[in-house]
Amino acid sequence: MIPFNKPFIIGNELKYIEQAVLSGKISGDGLFTKKCHSFFEKKYGFQKVLLTTSCTDALEMAAILCDLKPGDEVIVPSYTFVSSANAFALRGAKIVFADSYEDNPNVDPQSIASLITTKTKVIVPVHYAGVACDMEAIMKLAGDHNLFVVEDAAQAIDSYYIFADGTRKALGSIGHFATFSFHETKNIIAGEGGMLVINDSSFNERAEIIREKGTNRSAFFRGEINKYGWVDIGSSFLPSEIISAFLYGQLEHLDEIQGKRISIWNRYLEGLKEIVSQGKVSSPIIPTYGDNNAHMFYIVCQSIEERNQLIAHLKNKDIHSVFHYLSLNKSEYFLKNNVEIDIPFSDKFTDRLLRLPFYFELSESDQNLIINEILQFYESK
Structure with missing residues (x-):
């Protein structure tokens, strides 16, 4: 049988997992999580990244950061995985579905434009098959209507947008937020796993809090505060060091x-x-x-x-x-x-x-x- 997909090991994935276990820390935000964060920020120019347990979790974090209220509208392609919509539906938003182009599955900005109302708050372009949506057109729509853009870049690691002037920017670095997947079917894998990209530094602190169950625990471990507590809504979005170690072994290749x-x-x-x-x-x-x-x-x-x-x-x-x-x-x-x-x-x-x-x-x-x-x-x- 020739399978549709097959997970693979290419380098030091198992060695790094053993190293993480022997270090005495396999919960989140250890050595390999930090290595992965640094890799992505340096290679792709992302302002800040946070590894998560899945792309779905990263989308749920983005939905919280967009401060959605019941009745707010979020424009999502109809042709996408359920997480692209469900993450925002969980916040009480009304999902408004946009269509693809006739000749390719990516969302058509003209379809998006026709759906914007005074209640619209977020646009979620999905870079299908890792190929860029028309981000210049989408960001213009967002700017004209004061909307958030959350790039669903689950399939788009190491893919770029080429602007009219020839400038290249990594997908995930253009919208206000972006999300990636390291599911076993993706280019770079960790079994499960995902990543939230924050391209506006004003959201950095709150993103860390949301990821740490609504606590300011990350600031505490950096020595910025002398105790931590419950300061916002959030959940447990951190991956273990085992996932991060495997992921870093792949990133090296x-x-x-x-x-x-x-x-x-x-x-x-x-x-x-x-x-x-x-x-x-x-x-x-x-x-x-x-x-x-x-x-x-x-x-x-x-x-x-x-x-x-x-x-x-x-x-x-x-x-x-x-x-x-x-x-x-x-x-x-x-x-x-x-x-x-x-x-x-x-x-x-x-x-x-x-x-x-x-x-x-x-x-x-x-x-x-x-x-x-x-x-x-x-x-x-």
Whole structure:
């Protein structure tokens, strides 16, 4: 069986876990957590980062920092993972769903613009497949209407936005806040794990408090205060040193991991170019303002029936491919309290997008087998 995903070890992950245990501290904010924080801040220019137990937790922290009240509106793509919306729904916000572009799953700024009201408080662009949303357009909308922007960069580690003047900025460094994931399906993994990025220093202190169960414990351990207590709302968002140690072992090999993933991505693109040029399937779109961190490779089929047939064909050959998000505007939870709304391009990708096996240790021979089976499927149609 060629799996869809496979976790991997590339360097000192296990050595660092042992080192953390032997140090006598495996709870949060130890040596390896600090090493990870320093790595991200220096490499990507993030103003401040805080590791979390998941990207979901980072989104929940961002929602608290945005000081949402019941009735506030948050604009979220319909084509995304539930956490992108749920984190804000937990604060009592009304979720307003925006549509994708016709030719790629990222949220369309024109759709966002049409949904802004006097109650809108936050925009949540999701960088699908690690490819940048149009952040210049989104930040302009936010500036014009005094809105927060929370970049959901779960899939976007080591990916950049290219501004009109040629300036490059790491995804996650542009909005007021950003969130990342180190789930086992991501480029850089820790099993679970995530990160909150704070790009406005006025939120630094409160972010630390929220992450530490609503206490000013972090300031206490830095010697800035002589005792700590409950000063705000919050929860337990810190990952253990075991997660941070594994993550740091991966970060030391970031360039090697990315180089291998880009070669896998390019091999898929080259191998499937014939059926793409024939219009049988579509391949990922990389806009002029974005680059490619090779988080995933997907194709877009002509119909849900065709996609299901292709999944079955590949499964019969012991190849595991998967579809992705289900439009949140059609979810059971949303429809309990809302009328069904039409978001056509999100529905298109829900029905037709297919993700192909993609992981660091995917061999060239296995990848060629996947490509050949897809080509044979379309030759037979």
